[in-house]
Amino acid sequence: MNQMQCTNVRELLSTYVDSELDPVTSLRVANHLEGCVGCRQEFEQFAQLNRLFKGAAGVFVDIEPTLTGRAKAINDRVRNKILSELAAVSPAHDQDDSLSEEFFPPVIKKTSPATAHPVGIKRWFPPKFLKKLALVAATVVLTTLLGFTGLIYWAHYSGTLMAGTVRTHWVCTQLDHLGLYRTTPEQTQNLLLRYQIQAPDLSAVGLKFQGVHQCKIAKADFAHLVYLDHANQTVSVFYGGQEAIVKLREQAGTVTPQTVFTKQDGNMRVTAVCTANQDHLWMVAGVLTPEQIQIVTNSICLR
Amino acid sequence: MSDAVPVTQPADQVRLGNFESQVFSHTPALLRTAVRMCGNAAEAEDIVQDTLLRAWKYWDRFEPGTNCRAWLFRIMINVIHRRREGLEAVAPHLSMSEPEMTNVLRFESKIEMDENGTAAALAKLPSEYREVLMLVLVEEFSYKEASAMLNIPMGTVMSRLHRARQMMMKFLKRGASQAG
Numbered sequence: 001m002n003q004m005q006c007t008n009v010r011e012l013l014s015t016y017v018d019s020e021l022d023p024v025t026s027l028r029v030a031n032h033l034e035g036c037v038g039c040r041q042e043f044e045q046f047a048q049l050n051r052l053f054k055g056a057a058g059v060f061v062d063i064e065p066t067l068t069g070r071a072k073a074i075n076d077r078v079r080n081k082i083l084s085e086l087a088a089v090s091p092a093h094d095q096d097d098s099l100s101e102e103f104f105p106p107v108i109k110k111t112s113p114a115t116a117h118p119v120g121i122k123r124w125f126p127p128k129f130l131k132k133l134a135l136v137a138a139t140v141v142l143t144t145l146l147g148f149t150g151l152i153y154w155a156h157y158s159g160t161l162m163a164g165t166v167r168t169h170w171v172c173t174q175l176d177h178l179g180l181y182r183t184t185p186e187q188t189q190n191l192l193l194r195y196q197i198q199a200p201d202l203s204a205v206g207l208k209f210q211g212v213h214q215c216k217i218a219k220a221d222f223a224h225l226v227y228l229d230h231a232n233q234t235v236s237v238f239y240g241g242q243e244a245i246v247k248l249r250e251q252a253g254t255v256t257p258q259t260v261f262t263k264q265d266g267n268m269r270v271t272a273v274c275t276a277n278q279d280h281l282w283m284v285a286g287v288l289t290p291e292q293i294q295i296v297t298n299s300i301c302l303r
Numbered sequence: 304m305s306d307a308v309p310v311t312q313p314a315d316q317v318r319l320g321n322f323e324s325q326v327f328s329h330t331p332a333l334l335r336t337a338v339r340m341c342g343n344a345a346e347a348e349d350i351v352q353d354t355l356l357r358a359w360k361y362w363d364r365f366e367p368g369t370n371c372r373a374w375l376f377r378i379m380i381n382v383i384h385r386r387r388e389g390l391e392a393v394a395p396h397l398s399m400s401e402p403e404m405t406n407v408l409r410f411e412s413k414i415e416m417d418e419n420g421t422a423a424a425l426a427k428l429p430s431e432y433r434e435v436l437m438l439v440l441v442e443e444f445s446y447k448e449a450s451a452m453l454n455i456p457m458g459t460v461m462s463r464l465h466r467a468r469q470m471m472m473k474f475l476k477r478g479a480s481q482a483g
C-alpha cells in the first residue's frame with residue numbers, strides 16, 4: 001500500500017472525521033494516523049472541534065435553555081398566521097354552501113334502523129359539509145389580537161348559518177387550545193346576564209359548562225357557550241336572539257319549534273332549534289351522537 | 304350504535320394537522336441553526352417563522368416519507384440566502400492557498416480549546432463557512448444533503464468544511480491564548 005504523504009492526509013482529515021471518505025481511502029488515512037504523531041494531533045483537534053458542536057456544552061451554551069420556549073412561540077405564531085390566511089379566502093367558498101341544497105336535501109338517507117331518528121330530527125350527509133372549515137379562523141384570530149377588549153371574540157362569517165356555526169365552533173376550539181378564549185367566571189356571568197339566559201345543564205350527556213363569550217355567525221350575534229365532554233372535547237352551544245332567528249328563517253323558510261335542523265359530517269353534528277315563541281335560537285355543534293343531540297335539544301327546548 | 308357515515312374531516316383542518324405534526328418538532332433545530340447563522344436572535348426567529356410559512360405554502364410539494372427535516376433546512380437556507388443578498392456584498396472569498404491559513408496546520412503540542420469561545424469563534428467565520436459547519440457538524444446532514452441544500456458541489460462542501468475547521472481552530476487558539 002502506498003504510504004500517504006502528511007499533506008495529503010491533512011487535506012482529507014476533515015472529511016475523514018465526518019466519515020465521508022470512501023472505505024479504501026478511509027483505511028489508508030487510518031493507517032497513516034497510526035504511525036504519524038503530527039497528523040494524529042490534528043485529527044484529535046478536529047475530533048474535539050466536532051464535540052464542541054454537539055449539544056449544550058459547546059457552541060449552543062447560550063441559546064439552548066430558551067430554545068424550546070421560543071420555538072413553541074414561533075409555532076403558535078405560524079399556526080395563527082395560517083389560520084388567518086385560510087380565513088382570508090373564505091367568502092368565495094362560503095357561497096358554495098347553498099342552503100337549498102344542504103338544508104333541505106331531497107332525500108333523507110337512512111343507513112340502518114339503528115340510526116333512524118325520532119321525531120323532528122332530519123339527517124343528511126352533505127359531501128362538502130365541513131370543507132373550508134378553517135377559513136374563518138383568521139378573522140377571529142385577527143379580531144382577537146387586534147380588536148380584543150375584555151374577552152369578547154367576534155367571529156365574522158359570511159356563509160350559511162349552519163356551516164358558519166360549525167366553522168365558528170372549530171375556530172373557537174382552536175383558540176381554546178391556544179389558551180386564548182377562556183373567560184373568567186365574572187365575565188361569563190356578565191355576558192349571561194346581558195343575554196338574560198342561564199347556561200343549560202347538560203350533565204345528562206356528560207357535558208360540563210366552561211364559560212361563554214360572544215361570537216358572530218352569519219353576521220348575527222350569538223352567545224357562545226362552551227362545554228367540555230369527558231374526553232375534554234369542546235361542544236359549543238350558541239344562543240341568538242331575533243336577529244339569529246331572522247337568519248334561520250331566511251335560510252330555512254318555515255321555522256317552527258317542532259323542527260330541529262341537523263347537519264352532520266361523520267361524528268360532527270350541528271343542530272338548530274328555536275324556542276316555543278320563536279324569538280330565540282339555540283344551536284349546538286360538536287362531536288355528538290344523534291341521541292345526545294336529541295337530549296341536548298330537548299333540555300334546551302323545555303326551558 | 305354504529306354510525307354508517309364515514310368520518311370525514313375538513314380538508315384544511317387535516318392538512319394543517321398533518322403539517323403541524325411533521326414540521327413543528329423541527330423548529331428548535333431550525334432556530335438553533337438560524338441563530339448561529341445570522342447571529343441575531345430576533346432575526347433568527349423571523350427567519351424560522353418565514354421558513355415555516357413557506358413550508359406551509361409548499362406543503363403539497365413535500366413528499367410524504369422523505370426527510371422533512373432536510374426539506375425544512377433547505378427552505379431555511381434559501382430564506383437566509385435571499386435575505387443576505389439583499390443586505391450586503393458577500394464577504395470576500397478567502398482562497399485555500401492563503402498563506403496565513405496553512406500555518407494552522409502546524410500545531411503546538413497542545414492547544415486549549417476554550418469552550419466558551421466557540422460561539423464567538425463561529426461568529427467570526429464568513430457565513431458560507433459557518434453554514435456548512437452548522438449543517439454537517441451540528442445537524443449531522445451528510446455532505447450530499449448539505450450540497451443539495453446549499454446548491455454547491457460536494458467538493459465545495461468538503462473544501463469549505465476543511466477551511467472552516469482550520470479557521471475555527473485558529474480563532475479558538477487565539478481566544479484561548481488571549482484569555483490565558
Ligand SMILES: [Zn+2]
Nearest residue numbers: 006009036039
Ligand atoms: Zn502525517
Ligand SMILES: [Zn+2]
Nearest residue numbers: 172214215224
Ligand atoms: Zn366562539
